[in-house]
Amino acid sequence: MNCRHCGALLTHTFVDLGFAPPSNAYLTAADLTKPEKYYPLKVKVCDHCWLVQTEDYAQADELFSPDYAYFSSTSSGWLAHAEQYVEQVSSELKLNPDSLVIEVASNDGYLLKNFVAMGIPCLGIEPTDSTAMEAETKGIPVIREFFGEALGKKLAREDRKADLIVGNNVYAHVPDINDFTRGLKEVLKSDGTITLEFPHLMRLLENCQFDTIYHEHFSYLSLSAVLRIFQSVGLRIWQVEELNTHGGSLRIYGCHNEDGRTDHASVATMLQVELNHGLQQLDTYLAFQSRANKIKDDLLYFLIQKKRAGKKVAAYGAAAKGNTLLNYAGVKPDLLPFVCDASAAKQGKFMPGSHIPILSPDQLANKQLDYLLILPWNIAEEVWQQNSAIQEKGTEFVIPVPELRIFEKINEK
Numbered sequence: 001m002n003c004r005h006c007g008a009l010l011t012h013t014f015v016d017l018g019f020a021p022p023s024n025a026y027l028t029a030a031d032l033t034k035p036e037k038y039y040p041l042k043v044k045v046c047d048h049c050w051l052v053q054t055e056d057y058a059q060a061d062e063l064f065s066p067d068y069a070y071f072s073s074t075s076s077g078w079l080a081h082a083e084q085y086v087e088q089v090s091s092e093l094k095l096n097p098d099s100l101v102i103e104v105a106s107n108d109g110y111l112l113k114n115f116v117a118m119g120i121p122c123l124g125i126e127p128t129d130s131t132a133m134e135a136e137t138k139g140i141p142v143i144r145e146f147f148g149e150a151l152g153k154k155l156a157r158e159d160r161k162a163d164l165i166v167g168n169n170v171y172a173h174v175p176d177i178n179d180f181t182r183g184l185k186e187v188l189k190s191d192g193t194i195t196l197e198f199p200h201l202m203r204l205l206e207n208c209q210f211d212t213i214y215h216e217h218f219s220y221l222s223l224s225a226v227l228r229i230f231q232s233v234g235l236r237i238w239q240v241e242e243l244n245t246h247g248g249s250l251r252i253y254g255c256h257n258e259d260g261r262t263d264h265a266s267v268a269t270m271l272q273v274e275l276n277h278g279l280q281q282l283d284t285y286l287a288f289q290s291r292a293n294k295i296k297d298d299l300l301y302f303l304i305q306k307k308r309a310g311k312k313v314a315a316y317g318a319a320a321k322g323n324t325l326l327n328y329a330g331v332k333p334d335l336l337p338f339v340c341d342a343s344a345a346k347q348g349k350f351m352p353g354s355h356i357p358i359l360s361p362d363q364l365a366n367k368q369l370d371y372l373l374i375l376p377w378n379i380a381e382e383v384w385q386q387n388s389a390i391q392e393k394g395t396e397f398v399i400p401v402p403e404l405r406i407f408e409k410i411n412e413k
């Protein structure tokens with residue numbers, strides 16, 4: 001396989017997580033009697049441009065099934081993050097009723113609804129039908145397509161170029177990152193701004209967040225890799241911010257190469273920090289697999305130990321990262337009988353691969369658990385606050401990544 005950005009031959013494996021079903025392919029009871037499709041989950045690193053990327057194996061459309069269950073508005077923390085961003089960016093860029101904001105992967109309108117409320121015209125691009133429908137009920141026009149150069153050119157021809165293009169947690173999910181970036185260039189006004197948020201590869205390495213690896217997530221991005229991709233299409237990155245979302249993300253600000261804006265010092269600083277973290281050294285990547293294996297082993301050891309001791313353990317959060325972790329570890333309902341999730345679309349279904357049933361969090365009150373394993377560790381605080389009542393009754397909270405930790409009381413976190 002060749003690098004999706006620079007075309008160099010990929011000879012180094014970053015991590016091999018075996019085979020797993022698509023992490024968002026939640027199953028119904030009827031599905032449990034049918035065969036389940038597993039795909040290889042292997043990540044390579046390019047030692048030429050340092051783009052970390054999943055190995056090729058299937059088409060994107062096979063993974064995004066029509067009943068794809070993720071609705072961004074389910075997480076209250078994420079909603080607040082989006083609202084704060086809109087407030088900040090619209091005042092910084094002086095957006096007004098003559099501006100146009102385009103969000104790629106607008107999901108259920110969790111972000112663009114804030115522009116609607118301010119009277120700033122916006123357009124969502126979202127291929128997933130169920131979330132697009134939800135966005136339209138919030139007054140957001142949605143184009144139901146995958147974004148790339150062709151759609152960027154089409155919008156430009158229709159005179160729908162953007163003052164601001166937003167892409168939150170989509171850049172890492174696109175199979176053809178070069179084509180997507182050319183699309184951004186096409187649809188951006190001459191003085192327009194692009195902001196992209198993506199989980200920072202440096203944090204993934206630092207905190208061994210191997211459970212954020214799944215098929216739909218094609219690239220694992222650093223500022224230096226994204227800068228190179230931007231430059232290859234005539235775009236520039238003039239500012240970068242670090243965010244706490246998703247275990248540590250970057251928000252980059254891009255513009256056309258010819259744009260007069262001066263580069264913010266944050267860009268050079270972050271490039272140096274990445275260098276210091278060894279992001280351009282092969283050894284950094286090759287050490288990752290054994291660190292991931294230790295987390296897997298510790299989780300298995302914990303679950304087996306508690307099962308033998310007669311303790312009751314269940315999980316919270318039927319998120320994609322939970323599926324990666326549980327499937328890599330081979331955990332099944334005998335070790336983890338159920339998982340709770342606030343999303344109504346997932347309740348009553350089963351986790352792909354592990355077939356662990358998904359229940360409503362309301363059920364937690366009657367279960368008298370000894371331990372609650374929080375799978376989406378990035379929203380642990382939110383889960384903690386929402387479930388403080390069961391903690392008072394003696395349930396201890398457990399987080400598996402970056403290392404297995406047990407918390408007897410909230411204030412120990």
Ligand SMILES: [Zn+2]
Pocket residue numbers: 003004005006007008046047048049050051
């Ligand atoms: Zn490359």
